[in-house]
């Protein structure tokens with residue numbers, strides 16, 4: 222698969238921003254020990270407009286904004302020409318308001334799967350008809366809200382379809398509604414991310430006995446069902462496999478339309494195919510491969526009929542992963558059992574998947590010295606550890622790296638989707654601040670994307686002040 226990196230050089234920009242951050246960073250924060258007032262503003266970079274690494278902000282997330290716009294442009298270009306295409310960015314990959322607002326202003330749509338994501342998409346400025354609501358467990362009130370708002374919906378199962386029938390009560394809806402199909406087209410290399418297996422939890426299995434006829438009947442009985450959804454791609458799934466799932470669904474749509482024309486005289490009932498997201502990302506190097514153009518080419522060759530329909534895409538990872546970098550410093554370094562161990566502040570709270578499923582989600586580690594220059598030292602087998610209190614909290618295990626020392630900087634690239642934007646609050650480790658940057662030419666410019674979480678906010682999420690009105694512990698003297 223050939224691909225080219227037409228856009229701004231991600232690596233050069235990343236090295237420039239790391240240098241700039243290193244320059245403004247100190248190993249010790251002036252805020253430490255100076256009392257409550259001083260710490261409030263400095264905790265996790267709450268008020269800082271330009272990022273630095275120090276005691277109070279030992280880890281940050283960085284997003285290359287040139288790369289974000291470039292990737293979206295590559296997607297638009299790849300699918301341009303022909304039918305109407307709505308690129309609904311998958312909210313869960315990067316639930317950060319200013320980035321979603323960028324996509325809304327760029328004319329994209331948004332794929333959401335929970336009430337929170339729906340609210341975020343509306344707040345970011347996506348028009349309801351450009352929002353696609355996909356959760357597999359929509360409640361009755363969520364369905365009613367979606368109908369009222371007029372957001373597009375993909376129905377997961379027949380019980381959900383019955384609920385929608387009851388809500389509509391014989392009326393049609395202006396909202397575009399589809400059914401999510403499981404083409405049962407196979408498993409990829411990552412089991413937990415394979416959506417098109419024989420027994421996947423998502424959608425209606427098309428290959429099960431009687432399923433095809435039942436689905437066609439469901440469409441024929443409901444003229445407002447005018448969309449079909451499949452999300453068969455993902456990390457670990459080849460383009461051919463993803464296209465095979467889409468092909469099965471396009472054939473179903475064509476059959477529904479034939480039958481609807483024959484039996485009901487309807488002109489093209491299904492007009493839009495939602496092909497989902499799931500373009501894999503190269504986590505092993507700088508190269509962007511496969512590209513959106515590669516995917517378009519595979520689809521054009523393998524499923525030409527797709528382009529007779531309007532199309533929704535729902536990409537997340539392929540739009541954002543390459544733009545993101547986790548930056549932290551080495552707090553301590555030691556050698557145990559012959560293994561170099563670099564203790565950093567980036568662990569399970571910003572790289573949850575990698576900590577819990579390291580074989581499925583390996584990340585590159587880029588070591589820099591305290592001044593932000595690529596580290597050169599004797600290469601030794603290294604564990605790059607996070608701060609959490611469990612032994613598996615490692616970003617890399619037994620990786621051969623230039624020997625890391627306290628004060629060095631560790632960059633973890635390709636983390637712009639599903640990493641620092643999807644924090645995990647284990648050990649009450651705070652959500653880290655996220656900065657956008659442009660370092661394409663000359664000076665580095667920053668934009669705060671999400672503040673770090675303050676100690677006050679951590680406490681506020683820790684529950685009620687006390688267990689009331691019950692007392693679990695009886696005071697001494699009570700009977």
Ligand SMILES: *Cc1c(COP(=O)(O)O)cnc(C)c1O
Pocket residue numbers: 311313314332355452454455456497498499500535536537538539
């Ligand atoms: C997660 C998800 C996506 C986005 O997948 P990526 O692999 O990030 O492109 C799109 N559609 C649905 C239904 C999803 O669940």
